Amino acid sequence: MPSSAGGYSLPRAYPPHLSGAGNYRCTDPQPVSGWLQISVVVAQPAVKRAVEVMDGLGAIAVSRESTAVKEFFDEARSKDHEWDEEKITGLFAADTDLSVVCGHLKTVLGHQTTPCVQALPDRDWELAGQEQFKPIHIRDNLWVCPSWCQPEYPDAINLMIDPGLAFGSGTHPTTCLCLEHLTRLNLNGSTVLDWGCGSGIQALAALRLGASKAIGVDIDPIALDTSRNNAERNGVGSRLRLMFPEQVPSDLLCDVLIANIFAHTLIDLAPTLEQHLSRRGTLMLSGLLKGQAERVLSAFGSRYTFKAEQRDEWVLLIAVSGV
Structure with a gap:
């Protein structure tokens, strides 16, 4: 669901203070509970660049997963999985400047890239x-x-x-x-x-x-x-x-x-x-x-x-x- 600013995909339940056109920075002066999850789907060989961008911009964690419908478990793979296409997901603090992260991703990966942003509520993850x-x-x-x-x-x-x-x-x-x-x-x-x-x-x-x-x-x-x-x-x-x-x-x-x-x-x-x-x-x-x-x-x-x-x-x- 592209937004009116920058082509970022925002879920309907996105917090109002983060969903205004062109304004992706938290404006609440109080600490914001929760997290932002930013995902992009990229093809090889751009996977490492996407991971490096998220890591460099302060992602707390970055995960990789194949977009293939079926995986083959009988293949010995290197530590760099080398799937043809991957979904790269970064977890960021709630007050992260989305325009910076998404802007860098589009610059590095191409302006056709559409980052998907999701707000995650804070919770006791251990529990x-x-x-x-x-x-x-x-x-x-x-x-x-x-x-x-x-x-x-x-x-x-x-x-x-x-x-x-x-x-x-x-x-x-x-x-x-x-x-x-x-x-x-x-x-x-x-x-x-x-x-x-x-x-x-x-x-x-x-x-x-x-x-x-x-x-x-x-x-x-x-x-x-x-x-x-x-x-x-x-x-x-x-x-x-x-x-x-x-x-x-x-x-x-x-x-x-x-x-x-x-x-x-x-x-x-x-x-x-x-x-x-x-x-x-x-x-x-x-x-x-x-x-x-x-x-x-x-x-x-x-x-x-x-x-x-x-x-x-x-x-x-x-x-x-x-x-």
Whole structure:
């Protein structure tokens, strides 16, 4: 919805003191609560320039997302995503001079660019985020519960896991599929290897379900720190070892191996994962879409007979070594 001044797109609920023609600066002498969200859709190679403009003009945060209807999760991408077209969004203080920000964006990106501006009310974002996460019943007596919630069934197995930077809060279909299958296994006295452990949720569940020890492996130090903290919170810190892939002993064998990671990574890691699974051990592979399953299966060869469990478009592949 272009405005009468500068071609900026303003929502109908925009504050009156910011919507006058040619006047995009906050005129209220009192501090203004809330934020301004300014977005532009740009094609490569202008993405980095748009990010630099917003960052240079004082954006508190800048996010990037693809405008494509469908994304492909099976491609290894560089840290610079290089999507063909992206939506760049900057979060600014409410008293930001819109004419400066939008003017610079149009100068750098071209006058055909139409920034979209939205006013966001101030709120307790920590509380708002917490409200989105409630206890999740996985199966039988296994629950995943954020620390700010009181477990609904105190006598159940409650994994206290807070959503964070490391993957694995119990909400994603692949996480749920893996956790559900763990409840079906007899884990008493077993050794479990969680490759790509993220938050450590799979390893922690295995330990709470009877495994004697677990090993969590990840390339991300934040994931390892998060797993360590979650293990302490759940009372299993002494039974969980955490390490980077290069630290895994070559002779390490496990009874259950879980790898909930991308399909192309599973394919690349197939020889390594097979090396660490004991004879008649259980192999659990997830993080892949239904259309990627055949390629993952072919990477592990005829030594395994797999069965598949599916939720939405996501798949868990399960096999027993040597059977």
